[in-house]
């Protein structure tokens with residue numbers, strides 16, 4: 390009888406990439422992805438601890454496992470991904486297997502042992518050697534590092550994923566070359582602080598060297614990377630970004646706060662001025678540069694004035710998109726230990742709303758600049774009912790346009806006729822396909 394699995398993924402692109410590797414390991418072990426209403430043998434939760442809400446949703450699912458086991462005595466529930474030690478202890482009570490994603494290569498051994506399995510940390514990482522089961526046929530997720538050394542005061546990642554481990558350039562370039570040969574058009578290099586990557590085997594081979602070598606791979610494709618840390622941008626990297634044709638002219642450059650005292654409390658190692666200097670240089674040198682940012686609202690002790698500083702800087706930098714999060718206490722982090730989460734939820738919500746309203750304006754203003762231009766778009770979605778395609782420009786703006794045909798995985802030229810807050814409306818250049 391076929392053994393079946395399902396994976397529920399929470400969180401960021403890194404977790405989506407982890408799930409591609411989990412699927413690959415399970416399929417090698419003979420499991421098949423469960424179809425709707427099919428008997429389920431394995432349910433895997435790939436958790437995210439960045440905010441409490443995603444963890445709470447997993448707790449909410451634990452009640453169902455007894456019923457699923459009754460229906461199918463072979464049923465097993467597994468949890469992995471970003472899990473804080475405190476949650477791990479609680480998960481042991483409800484899950485058959487709780488394992489560290491770094492030990493993915495051992496999942497099969499775990500599956501055939503009696504549960505629950507206690508995980509242990511290991512230093513080496515075979516994780517990168519696992520060939521993923523890519524979920525998308527033209528845009529691939531390629532992790533280049535794992536974990537983080539920065540210890541921002543609010544952040545769970547260094548505790549859930551551990552310290553940064555870098556993948557070798559040889560491995561990364563090999564995976565990228567294979568993907569391009571297989572017809573992939575977009576490579577997403579992933580890392581918690583992707584720009585701090587350095588080759589573990591080659592001295593002085595840094596992130597910019599990796600980008601330069603990937604650029605040399607023949608073929609028509611785009612490269613994106615998420616998410617960099619502002620202090621990793623030096624002249625060499627910015628100069629290269631101004632010349633490259635394959636690395637995209639878009640970045641998610643997290644600011645987190647527009648107030649120096651809050652940045653310091655967050656253990657972000659830059660000042661607002663340092664951030665502005667890098668951003669202005671990118672805006673000046675990189676053609677059609679587009680960016681988004683991350684902001685945390687209501688971090689411990691954030692005063693009205695400090696929020697206003699964030700609001701002012703946000704207006705000044707004018708991002709096209711922003712991921713605005715209300716601060717959520719993470720157990721075990723420095724902020725949880727030494728500061729008070731004393732900004733009322735009501736205030737966090739108000740500030741969130743204010744900044745989101747500002748984002749609608751900055752988004753629209755930035756998109757307005759594209760009207761009347763003919764832009765190259767990589768199509769990623771076809772809405773058959775609406776007869777519409779959706780895709781992204783090289784600088785990561787979403788474009789929607791009418792098309793009778795499914796143009797997914799194709800580069801097409803689209804004339805932009807209208808700007809909305811978070812997307813562009815275009816008209817396909819018919820001669821072009």
Ligand code: 5AD
Pocket residue numbers: 439440543544545643645683684685714715716717718719
């Ligand atoms: N509360 C709210 N937002 C957070 N982020 C990280 N940790 C927290 C937290 N404890 C946000 C940051 C980061 C993004 C991935 O998630 O803005 O850049």
Ligand code: SF4
Pocket residue numbers: 537538539540541544545546547581582618
């Ligand atoms: Fe978390 Fe800071 Fe590392 Fe980003 S840089 S993963 S926010 S600790």
